[in-house]
Amino acid sequence: MPTTKPKNLALLLLVFIAAAVYFSDQLTLETFKNNKLFIADFIAQNYVLSVMLFFLSCIIFVNSPVPFAAAIKMLSGFFFGFYMGAIYNIAATILACVVGFGISRYAFKDLFERMYYERLQALESEIEENGFYYFLSLRxxxxxxYFLINILAGISRISFKKYLLSSALGVMPASFVYANGGNKLEHINSIDELFSPGMITAILLIALMSLSPLLLKKYRYAKQ
Structure with missing residues (x-):
């Protein structure tokens, strides 16, 4: 009985994903740019509803293999401006990660364990102890x-507190990049344009820095 609600939520997400795939030809950046005035008017008259729809879209696509999550996150800046777009982007992505974690750990744990646990079994203790650093760098x-990270975290023994903190910190840099890109959507034709070589290098350096405490700990342990 305790898993009824998570399973219903998961089935609802699957329905939305199927609908999105069916209408995928219309869900393009060009479509949103061509309907900018209509979208701006709708948001102005239905701001709270628009924010709720954005959050729902993030929850759906961050937790699905359908490659729309980046586009949805980028549209936060287009819909709400850079500052509010970044705030909504971060909050919605963290919420989506929490939902994905809950679904993996409580609703479909048996299924996901059959699919992925053998790959994690050898690293189980390592993830329990240092999962914060690993999941932070992966974000x-x-x-x-992200949907794979949510699944793997859910079937691992990482605590929810560590998972939540790693997710909150890990999604911030990309969220700012996506919100900024969405705010300048008129001059962007694809998501790839957001990530210049310099931007990619900076993100990789941040990821390496996030692992530095773990690497230092292992180095000290090896010297003992």
Whole structure:
């Protein structure tokens, strides 16, 4: 009985994902740019609803293999401006990560364990002790999709507190980049344009710095 609500939520997410895939041809940056005036008018008249829809979209696409999460996050700046867009982006992404973690740990844990646990079993103790640093760096580098990070964290033994803190810190740099890109959407044709070589290098350096306490600890342990 305790897993009924998470399972219902997961099924609802699947329905929304299926609908998004069906209408995927219309969900493009060009479509949003061409309808800028209509969107601005709708947001002005339905601001709270617009924010709620943005949060719902983030929850759905951050937790799905459908590659719309980056586009949705980028639109935060387009919809709400850089400052509020960044705030909503960070809050919505953290909430999406929490929802994904809950679904993985409580609703579909048995299924996800059958799919992924063998790959994690050898690292179980390591993740329990140092999972904060690993998941923080994975969020920062943006190589592993967020939905996979949520699943792997859910079936690991990392505490919710450490997971939440690593997610909150890890999503911030990319959220600012996406909000800034959305705020300048008129001059951008693709998401790839947001990440220049210098930007990628900076993000990788931040990710490496996030692992430095762990690397230092292992170095000291090896010398003993």
């Amino acid at each position: 920062l580098v943006m190589v592993v999709p």
